[in-house]
Amino acid sequence: MAYVKGLVESKTLTSVPSKYVFRGIDAKEGISLEAETIPTIDFSMLTSGTPDQRSKVIQDIGYACREWGFFMVINHGVPETLREAMIRGGESFFNLPEEEKREYEGKKLFDPIRFGTSFNVSLDKTLFWRDYLKIHVHPSFAAPHKPHGFSKSVQEYCKRTREVANELLKGISKSLGLEESYINKRMDMESGSQLLVVNLYPPCPQPDVVMGLPPHSDHGLLTILMQNELGGLQVNHNGKWVPINPLPNSFLVNTGDHMEILTNGKYKSIIHRAMVNDKATRISIATAHGPPLDSIVSPAPELVMNSENQIPAFRGIKYRDYMELQQSIELNGKSCLDHVRI
Ligand SMILES: O=C(O)CCC(=O)C(=O)O
Ligand SMILES: [Fe+2]
Numbered sequence: 001m002a003y004v005k006g007l008v009e010s011k012t013l014t015s016v017p018s019k020y021v022f023r024g025i026d027a028k029e030g031i032s033l034e035a036e037t038i039p040t041i042d043f044s045m046l047t048s049g050t051p052d053q054r055s056k057v058i059q060d061i062g063y064a065c066r067e068w069g070f071f072m073v074i075n076h077g078v079p080e081t082l083r084e085a086m087i088r089g090g091e092s093f094f095n096l097p098e099e100e101k102r103e104y105e106g107k108k109l110f111d112p113i114r115f116g117t118s119f120n121v122s123l124d125k126t127l128f129w130r131d132y133l134k135i136h137v138h139p140s141f142a143a144p145h146k147p148h149g150f151s152k153s154v155q156e157y158c159k160r161t162r163e164v165a166n167e168l169l170k171g172i173s174k175s176l177g178l179e180e181s182y183i184n185k186r187m188d189m190e191s192g193s194q195l196l197v198v199n200l201y202p203p204c205p206q207p208d209v210v211m212g213l214p215p216h217s218d219h220g221l222l223t224i225l226m227q228n229e230l231g232g233l234q235v236n237h238n239g240k241w242v243p244i245n246p247l248p249n250s251f252l253v254n255t256g257d258h259m260e261i262l263t264n265g266k267y268k269s270i271i272h273r274a275m276v277n278d279k280a281t282r283i284s285i286a287t288a289h290g291p292p293l294d295s296i297v298s299p300a301p302e303l304v305m306n307s308e309n310q311i312p313a314f315r316g317i318k319y320r321d322y323m324e325l326q327q328s329i330e331l332n333g334k335s336c337l338d339h340v341r342i
Helices: 004-010 043-048 051-065 081-094 098-101 151-173 182-186 257-262 301-305 319-328
Strands: 038-040 072-075 114-116 131-138 195-201 213-216 222-227 233-237 242-243 251-255 270-272 283-289
Touching: 038 043, 038 051, 043 051, 043 081, 043 151, 051 072, 051 151, 051 283, 072 301, 081 131, 081 222, 081 283, 131 151, 151 182, 151 195, 151 222, 151 251, 151 283, 257 319
Parallel strands: 038 072
Antiparallel strands: 072 251, 114 131, 131 195, 195 283, 213 270, 222 251, 222 283, 233 242, 233 270
């Protein structure tokens, strides 16, 4: 398997190999020209605000989930040093000799640690300009033993982001008119699955003809994302691509397909894509938070009851099977979710 990083470093590339070229897509088309900004959520108001501040931020979360499915979280309490250690550690992992990384060249979706490129090389018609490291970090923890110290950072980072996700899920439950612990209990988040994804997007000589990641939605309930100093993420909002420029030290959070299933479509997953640049390597780190892999998720009865026609919009599906389904079809918008739509 050829990796993008190896390709970029093997010779002076002036153009992109044809298998990476997205035909018929103009990366500059459909970009929002309005100065739109995603909502910002002050996390500290959720955990230590006055009752008034807390109800205000719960309203903000409701608005962000309803209108965007994507928001920026500030004052989350995860130390900047830990975030930097993750970016540095991720970068050092990709800088390991090829044969050391190939130890993790995974074949199967649920291998604890998987190093790869594109999304599903055997299926992707056009390859994506990204290499990845994916690690299942919860409920069982795994991490590569190299680079030195990375495993410790991964463990701490994943614990902290899990705490942030669980607090946000409390706020989301409240914003839906449910009891604060509703989603955490129903989804058994204490044993929930957490997947860490480190994305590496090397510089590209023709950034406008490739995709780092094509338009897609994430499979879990929530994804928490951070990046190095380079932008590239775009969110589809009302049919336009909105480029995202996060504040320093903030997290980006988006609702995934399982949030859409659970809330019976009240909060929808959001389509986003990652673009690349010709200057430097972009790194992003995502943690996907979902229920235990063997739990079957279907729309919450309370939310079906208060929906317009009181009919479940999705059939129940095991989270594990959903992830397998996403891996077995082309990564393309919300096509996976369409398979479970009633
Ligand atoms: O690199 C990014 O900003 C987006 C990554 C992403 O969408 C993903 O890992 O699912
Ligand atoms: Fe994503």
